[in-house]
Amino acid sequence: MATRLKYITALAVVGATTSVSTMAEELTVEEVIVTAQKREQRLVDVPVAITALGGEEIAQKGLTNIQDIAFAVPGMALREDGPGSYQIFMRGLSNQYGSDALVGVYLDEAPVTLSGFDQLDVRPVDLERVEVLKGPQGTLYGQGSVAGAIRYITASPDLNEWGGSIQAQESFISGGDSREVIGGVLNAPIVTDKFGIRIAAHAEEGGGWQDQPEAGIKDGNNQDLRIVRTKMLWKPTEALSVQGMVLVHRNESQLGLGYEQPDRTVTVAVDRARRLVPKKFEYDLYNLDVKYDLGAAELLSSTTYIDHDHQYPASYIGGPETVYGGALEGTDDRHTRAHQFTQEIRLSSAGENFFNYTFGGFYRSMSNALTAYYDTLFAGDYFGGxxxxxxxxxxxxxxxxxxxFRFGRWELGTGVRYFQDDQKSWDGLTEETDSFDSVDPRAFASVKVTENINIYASVGSGFRSGGFNRGPADNFEPETLISYELGSKGILGGGVFAYEAAVFYSDYKDMLRRGLVFNADTGTTDQITSNIGKAEVKGVEVGLTFRPTERLTLNTTATYLDSEITEVKALGATNLPGDPVDYVPEFSYTLGANYDFDWSAAMPGFFRVDYSYRDKVSYIDLSSFPLENTPQFSDDIALLAARLGMKIGQASVEVFGTNLTNENKWIDPYHAWTNANRTRPREVGIKVGYSF
Known part of the structure; x- marks a missing residue:
């Protein structure tokens, strides 16, 4: 590991100091514009570690969901319970407990995080880019962004030109079913310069590979996915713009949890031949953004409403390595119904000035109802209904x-967010209420060594609200984070080389985990969510892009994380001091190369190859596993993908392959409970498209 770190550091230093100014002026890496600080800025100018993936890059890499994006962003990991059910972890911060998420997800201005276990499934359809903001974003993005935030930026209507595209894809899964995908975009300027719409649609079927032989189910994790997103833009004046978005998402899968065994079969608890209820993940999202250009500033009102319906099974078997030694298993039929309304009003300065600012207010109202029906088998005794x-x-x-404030080459900044959260919980018999609040500041300083080289230092805080424990146990309190970061970003050699590097230290306090408490009323030990203590995370992140010739672009990113629980204060805590934090890969990296060429004078083409590696991740829970069986581990994972394409006029053809070495590895360490997913098998296919 030390050798690998020295290599990465040396590569960053060499890249930052090597002159490539003798290369041709046109050999430049693309300059990226982001809105991470809720105003447009060059990526190199933002004093925050960000991974920005452009829409074309996402398509060429074949990234189809958040799990794919996680492998493309080192240091990011997921706990996945089938399509649409994700818990996202980043920067060495990860646990499965608490009332909200650790990483917030946004679709344009719309927050799509509902709770710690409910984040809407956003697919990369007709995107301008994805921005992955690393580290606490509590000041601008609030609670639920303790470890970072992910922003999907969709393409907006063009008010001047009609156009669109259509694509169709057929691919084949090793040992599984074929996958059919069709999608398209239509851009229609109904009134030139005044009103237009943009419709993006996506549909796919098949693509499964998991079997449940006892129930006669083959390729049962096929997905039947339908997405339609409509955006409308109205500009009655030069200063005023009104943009509306309606998104309809429907997905159904017979074996939709994603859990599987190494032989690609699914084991269902209690009754191996039982057909579980299919997983249905549905939502409707409505968003209205009203912007007014005041000249020196922009005023924004963003209103979002989400209606979410989620039906899914749960199946678990406490295998030989667990504290139950194979004596406990169960299946649940669950149904979640959620509604969320959010409203943000924000005033931001325009451009880059001596004084830059963002001020605003945010309101959220969310209800989430869960109904579950349990069947449990314990030590041979069955409890049903x-x-x-x-x-x-x-x-x-x-x-x-x-x-x-900007002073010559220097910029100094600060910010703060006040947050209050009022919660209510009802289980049909008892109602509980509580309130939590937080003040989250941040500060930074940056200096422009040159116009295209920026060095920054920052300190920021994050916050995740508290919540309820049933019965006599006390409610759990909020957890907080403070993180210190030193970084640099730059574009060198006339634009042929770009780099970013950051080191950080995070102090994670009142960390939420599962705990054990004795219930005097029942004489049993209950599992609760508890503020167990403190964790520390140290990390290094590096990203490099190099364009040695006009046609060739090379890139690499890497992350090293050292996470440790340093203090345990709660009685009955299921961790010990010195334990690593769950779901944190120590080392991960990506390598990529893209080569543009001409099949003929009228047929441009490209070839792209991408490789990603992630160390194993661990899981420790002394209420689930005896000490001698901890930690539980996933596998090291290495994935190779490639894509070859050409354009023939307005038509395009691409052939591609993902997981070309057909790796069959544990992504999740929770497999001793039969609650873990594995890498998707090799997929090869062809995609054709036409633009108009």
Whole structure:
């Protein structure tokens, strides 16, 4: 590991100091514009570690969901329970407990995180880019962004030109079913310069490879996915713009949890031949953004409403390595119904000035109802027909401000967010209420060594709200994070070389995990969510892009993470000091190369190859596993993908392959409970398209 770190550091230093100014002027890496600080800036100017993936890059890499994106962003990991059910972890911060997420997800201005276990499945359809903001974003993005934020930036209507595209794809899964995908985009300027619409649609079927032989199910994790997104843009004046978005998402899969065994079969608890209820993941999203250009500033109102319906099974078997030694297993039929309304009003300065600012307020109202029916088998005794109901409501408010001053090459900035969260929970018998609040500041300083080289230092905080424990146990309190970061970004050699590097240290306090408490009323030990103590994370991140010739672009990214639970204060905590933090890969990296060429004078083409590697991740829970069986581990994972394409006029053809070495590895370390997914098998296919 030390050798690998020395190699990465040396590569960054050499890249930052080597002159390539003798190369041709046209050999430049693409300059990226982002809106991470809620105003347009060059990526190199933002004092935050960001991975930005452009829409074309996402398509050429074959990234189809958030799990694919996680492998393309070192240091990012997921706990996945089938399509649409993800918990996203980043920067060495990861646990499965708490009332909200650790990484916030946004679709344009719309927050699509509902709770810690419910983040809407956003697919990369007709995107301008994806921005992955690393580290706490509590000041501008609020709670749920303790470890970072992910922003999907969709393409907006063009008010001047009609156009669009259509694509069709056929691919084949090793040992599984074929996958058919069709999609298209239509851009229509109904009134030139005034009103237009943009419709993006995506549909896919098949693509499964998991079998449940006892039930006669083959390729049962086929997906039947339908997505339609409509954006409308109205500009009655030069200063005023009104943009509306309606997104309809429907997905169904017979074996939709994603759990599987190494032989690609699914084991269902209690009754191996039982056909579980299919997984249905559906939502409708409505967003309205109203912007007014004041000249020196922009005023924004963003309103979002989400209606979410989620039906899914749960199946678990406490295998020989667990504390139950194979004596406990169960299946659940679960149904979640959620509604969320959010409103943000924000005033931001325009351009880069001596004084830059963002001020705003945010309101959120969310209700989430869960109904579950349980079947449990314990030590040979069957308990069936058990029902559980829970309804949680959240009403939160926030005020935030962020300012910065420029003095020549220097920029100094600070910000703060006040947050209040009022919660209510009802299980059909008992109602509980509680309130939590937080003040989250940040500060940074950056200096422009040259116009295209920036060095920055920052300190920021994040916050995740508390929540409820059923019965006599106390409610759990909020957890907080403070993170220190030193970084640099630059474009060198007339634009042929770009780099970014960051080192950071994070102090994670009142960390939430599962705990054990004795219940005097029942004489049993109950599992609760508890603030167990403190964790520390140290990390290094490096990204390099190099264009040695006009046609060839090379890139690499790498992350090293050292995470450790340093203090345990809670009685009955399921971790010990010195334990690593769950789901944190120590080392991960990507390598990529893209070569543009001409099949003929009228037929440009490209060839792209991408490789990603991630160390194994661990899981420790002393309420689930005896000490001698901890940690539980996933596998090291290495994935290779390639794509070859050509354009013939307005038509295009691409052939591609993902997981070309057909790796069959554990992504998740929770396999001793039969609750873990594995890498998707090799997929090869062809994609054709036509633009108009």
């Amino acid at each position: 058990l029902e559980y109901y829970d309804r949680d409501t959240y009403e939160s408010y926030a005020l935030f401000g962020d300012i910065s």
